[in-house]
Amino acid sequence: MTTLVIGANGQIGRQVCAIAHRQGHPIRAMIRSAEQRDWFEQQGIETVVADLEDDFASAFEGCDQVLFTAGSGPNTGPDKTLLIDLYAATRVADEASRQGLDRMLMVSAMRAEQPLQAPEKLRPYMAAKFAADAYLRSSKVDHVIVKPGRLTDDDATGRVATSLDETGGNNQISRANVAQALVYLLGQRKIRNHETVLLDGEREIAEALGD
Template structure:
């Protein structure tokens, strides 16, 4: 089974690709530019050029599931949020369904269902995530939505919770999100679930059964 990783060149995407490759999981990293592909190919990871704002259907050929961890980034405007975080996610879900892929794994955000409660600058992003999640839930293919809290660059803790009160900072490391993605990919029986991800005291087996 081959997993297409959309957003592979991002901070979570790269860590997930390395973990999955080391674990023997067959993955295909979708990147926008040939120079980005070199990082993956030098590690023995298959890479394909595809653009969330353009041609990308070919990247899905021969894949069985999708991991979507793409994002427009904090330095872009609402226009890119609409095209990448919203429409890009919707397009990829529709392509995955139409091509008969078995599952779609989305990296979303905690409290995406309450965009008006987010800081003003974050509201377009949260609204995009909310709409993309809702589209995925009704797209007609099995899904898993991971909803991490505030992301940090600390080392992986391997400890998790989905209870807000159990996480004082309501944060999670990007490395732990990558670990959670690998756990989901290893367990194809996990379907049609949305899971809040925070650092805590539980194992992934306890959190995502």
């Protein structure tokens, strides 16, 4: 019942790994290089070195679900956005299906379905997320797609919303709250073929996302 966390060394990924490990969820952190291993080993978290731009199939062995929270990052160009946020995401969906994993959880973005309405510099990213989400929906693996709003570094509150109507139009969510929500979803195996917007709000995560 191990979850492979792809993008484990990212800002959300590290928090997911730490929380999940503390709560007793078996996880494996997929990292890009051995130099990233120290932090995870200090936490007692299992790691596997694999590159999304190379062959990563062996990282899935022994896992029954995968969380994709990888991203090309804000300082790369559209080429890396295509390779990581789109192409790698589709390859992960294919590998999850090929190896018979139970579910794939995808971190997408709110309003990814409207990339032309995003600020110009974000349009390639949003288009990549839109296409990756569509590919996952049509794949053979069950899925959960989480669509956070604008990410902040605020502390976790453990309280979220799933629509702008709940927040009065506030489109923000802390990475810490996203991480807590993802860990909750990791343990809710009956939630599948489901999509949700995720924002800072007033409801407890279990109430907002269902149990």
